[in-house]
Amino acid sequence: MSDAALAAVFRAASGRIVAALAARFRDLDLAEEAFAEACARAAQAWRTAVPTNPHGWLYRVAERAALDLIRRQTVRGTATLPEPEPEPTPEEVLMADATHIPDERLRLIFVCCHPAIDPQARAALTLRLVCGLTTAEIARAFLLAEPTLAQRLLRAKRKIATAGIAFEVPAPTAWPERLDTVLSTLEIAYAHAHADGGGTGRHADYAAEMLAITATLATMVPDDPGVLALAATLRFAEARRPARVTADGMMIRLSEQDPTQWNAALIEDARRLLARALKRPGRDYRVLQALLHAEWCTRRSLAEPPPWPAILTIYDAMLTVRDDPVTRLNRAVALAAVAGPAAALEDVDALAHAGLADFLPYHATRAGLLHDLALPDAAAQSYRAALALDPGEAERRWLERKLAEVTASGPL
Numbered sequence: 001m002s003d004a005a006l007a008a009v010f011r012a013a014s015g016r017i018v019a020a021l022a023a024r025f026r027d028l029d030l031a032e033e034a035f036a037e038a039c040a041r042a043a044q045a046w047r048t049a050v051p052t053n054p055h056g057w058l059y060r061v062a063e064r065a066a067l068d069l070i071r072r073q074t075v076r077g078t079a080t081l082p083e084p085e086p087e088p089t090p091e092e093v094l095m096a097d098a099t100h101i102p103d104e105r106l107r108l109i110f111v112c113c114h115p116a117i118d119p120q121a122r123a124a125l126t127l128r129l130v131c132g133l134t135t136a137e138i139a140r141a142f143l144l145a146e147p148t149l150a151q152r153l154l155r156a157k158r159k160i161a162t163a164g165i166a167f168e169v170p171a172p173t174a175w176p177e178r179l180d181t182v183l184s185t186l187e188i189a190y191a192h193a194h195a196d197g198g199g200t201g202r203h204a205d206y207a208a209e210m211l212a213i214t215a216t217l218a219t220m221v222p223d224d225p226g227v228l229a230l231a232a233t234l235r236f237a238e239a240r241r242p243a244r245v246t247a248d249g250m251m252i253r254l255s256e257q258d259p260t261q262w263n264a265a266l267i268e269d270a271r272r273l274l275a276r277a278l279k280r281p282g283r284d285y286r287v288l289q290a291l292l293h294a295e296w297c298t299r300r301s302l303a304e305p306p307p308w309p310a311i312l313t314i315y316d317a318m319l320t321v322r323d324d325p326v327t328r329l330n331r332a333v334a335l336a337a338v339a340g341p342a343a344a345l346e347d348v349d350a351l352a353h354a355g356l357a358d359f360l361p362y363h364a365t366r367a368g369l370l371h372d373l374a375l376p377d378a379a380a381q382s383y384r385a386a387l388a389l390d391p392g393e394a395e396r397r398w399l400e401r402k403l404a405e406v407t408a409s410g411p412l
Contacts, residue, residue, distance in 0.1 A: 001046045001047070001050050004018055006042065006043055006046065006117060008037075008262055009042075009054050009055075009058075010039045010042075010054070010058075011132055013032070013058050013059075013280040014035060014132035015129075015130045015131050015132045015209075016055070016104075016105060017035050017055070017058055017059050017062055017106070018031045018032060018035050018037075018108075018130070018131070018132075019031075019101075019104040019105040019108040019130055020059065020104045020369050021034055021035065021062055021063065021066055022104070022111075022129065022167065023072070023104035023107055023108065023167050024063075024066075024364045025066055026167045027158050028129060028160060028161070029157060029160070029161075030066055030069060030070070031066070031129075032129070033065075033066075033069060034062045034063070034065040034066035034069060035058070036060040036145055037061075037062065037065040037069075038059075038062035038065055039058065041053045041061055041065075041187075042054070042057065042058060042061070049251075050081045055408045072306070074322055081178055086119060089272075092352070105130050105213070106169065106216060106217075107167065107168060107169050107207075107211055108126070108129060108130050108167070109130055109182050109185060109213075110168075110169050110170060110175075110182065111160065111165060111166075111167050112125040112126040112129060112130070112156070112160075112185075113126060113178040113181040113182050113185070114160070114163075114165045114178065115163060115177045115178065116159060116163050117156045117159050117160065118152065118155065118156060118159075120142075120152060121152040121153065121155065121156035121179070122155060122156070122178075122181040122183050122185075123142075123184045123185045123188065124138050124142065124149060124152060124156070125152075125153055125156040125157065126181075126182075126185040127141070127185055127188060127189060128153055130135035130185075130189075130238045131185075131189045131192070133189075133192060135149055135150050135153065137192065138161065140359070141191075141192075142229075142356060143203070143325075143355040143356070143358075143359065158301040160386075172220075172221075175221060176219075179221065179224065179226065179227070180226070182217070183217075183226055183227065183230050183286065183346060184216075186213060186214060186230065186234075187230060187233075187234075189209075189210055190207065190210040190234050190237070194212075198240040207238055207241075210234055211234055211238060213234065214227070214230055214231035214234055215231060217231070218231045218273065220278075223280060224280075225277040225278075225280040225281075225282060225284060225286070225287050226277075226284055226286045226287070227275040228273045228274070228276045228277035228280075229273075229274065229284075229286040229287040229289065229290040229304055230289075230290070231270075231273045232270040232271070232273035232274040232277065232290040232294070233270070233286065233290045233293050234270050235266045235267070235270035235273065235291050236266075236267060236270045236290070236293035236294060236296070236297050237269065237293060238266055239262045239263040239264075239266035239267045239297065240254070240262050240263075240296075241262065241263070242261045242262065242298075243257040243258050243259070243261035243262055243346075244257065244394070245394045246395075249393060249394055250394055250395060250397040250398050250401065251395050251397065251398040253398075254296060255306040255308075255337075258301075258302055259297075259299040259300055259301055259304075260300075262297065267297050268308050270290075270293070270294070270297070271294065274287075274290045274291070274294055276290050277290065281319070283321070284321060285318060288314055288317055288318045288321065289318070290319075291314055292311060292314045292315070293351075295307050295311060295314065296311070298326070306337065307339050308334050308337035309338055310336060312331065312337075312338050315327065315330060315331035316331070318331075318349050319331065325351050325355065325356055327358070328347060328350075328351060328354075328411040329348065329351060329359075329361060329362055331347070331366060332344040332345075332347045332348045332365060332369075336368075336369060336372070341368075341369040341372040341373050342373060344369055345366070345369040345370070345373065348362070348365060348366050348369060349366075358389060359389075360386050360389040360391055362394075363382045363383070363386035363389070364382070364383070364386040365380045367379045367380075367381075367382035367383040367386060367399075367402065367406075368375050368402070370382060371402065371406050376406040376407070377407040380403055380406045380407055383399055383402055383406065385402065385405040386399050387399050387400065387403070
């Protein structure tokens with residue numbers, strides 16, 4: 001198995017296995033260390049023979065590595081240790097076909113979102129442990145410096161270890177104080193699932209998992225508008241996946257996607273969830289976000305104009321609930337379609353000091369506005385800034401095409 005293939009298997013397995021180990025041993029650092037040890041052993045063992053169930057193999061080996069680590073930690077000599085597993089045969093270790101990996105991710109999400117943990121670290125810790133995102137990826141998602149984010153993760157794990165936080169889904173009475181962070185985590189994880197529009201990104205597997213987890217939450221908390229709205233949003237977004245790239249793998253902007261390729265069943269499922277959310281009082285940010293996606297999904301074909309005026313109205317309402325740079329940036333795209341690129345560029349330039357220097361959509365949006373204003377030199381500079389931020393393959397192809405267009409349209 002190649003190094004790239006190994007890395008893909010490890011990424012896909014990390015969230016579920018780390019969650020299962022953390023639930024069993026109640027030690028986050030131990031869970032991560034044991035999984036890392038299993039990956040190291042796999043990197044050697046799989047060069048000659050790849051098990052038919054790689055995830056099961058990793059779980060079994062990580063479980064045993066965790067037990068070995070506990071036994072070696074003499075400072076825990078008074079602790080009650082889990083009963084050791086029977087020594088597996090070589091065939092069992094190699095194949096592990098019957099190994100059952102308990103899916104403890106939702107439990108670990110609630111653990112990481114405990115109110116005793118600093119609010120700024122809850123979602124980040126969950127994304128690191130449950131979703132397997134790197135510290136750098138999480139730092140970019142939160143517009144933070146990587147060392148700052150690393151310190152928050154370290155403090156959060158120490159808090160769980162010292163505060164005696166139970167590794168279990170709390171009673172329903174305790175859900176409200178954790179739920180917003182849980183939803184934010186799932187939202188960011190899903191965003192990473194389609195960070196590359198072609199579905200070839202390192203976290204593409206998250207899409208189906210986040211749909212399943214939000215479905216579970218909608219059953220657990222059937223009357224919470226935020227839960228229902230996020231479940232709807234993810235389904236609206238996932239329904240559009242078939243139309244996101246060209247035949248040769250280049251990104252297609254939402255306004256240019258062919259609605260006839262969208263998944264009608266997912267859209268109907270999303271509409272049912274949104275209808276339930278709208279019956280509850282209040283219009284929080286997530287309900288408005290779901291309405292935004294629902295508005296896009298009213299299009300039946302490319303012959304119908306994009307619903308830009310309605311989209312701009314919803315963004316204006318979102319700013320009254322949560323006024324942040326990313327919402328303002330997205331609003332600028334709708335403003336450009338309604339009022340022209342000059343007005344939108346003014347709003348985007350006002351975000352220059354809002355911590356978006358390493359945020360690829362900021363540079364791509366600004367480049368498009370400059371392009372529309374016939375400013376090829378400035379547009380090319382912004383397209384290059386976006387390309388320098390390591391976009392996914394589908395986005396990279398689109399940005400390179402746009403850069404070529406502005407380069408050809410005028411002197412540089």
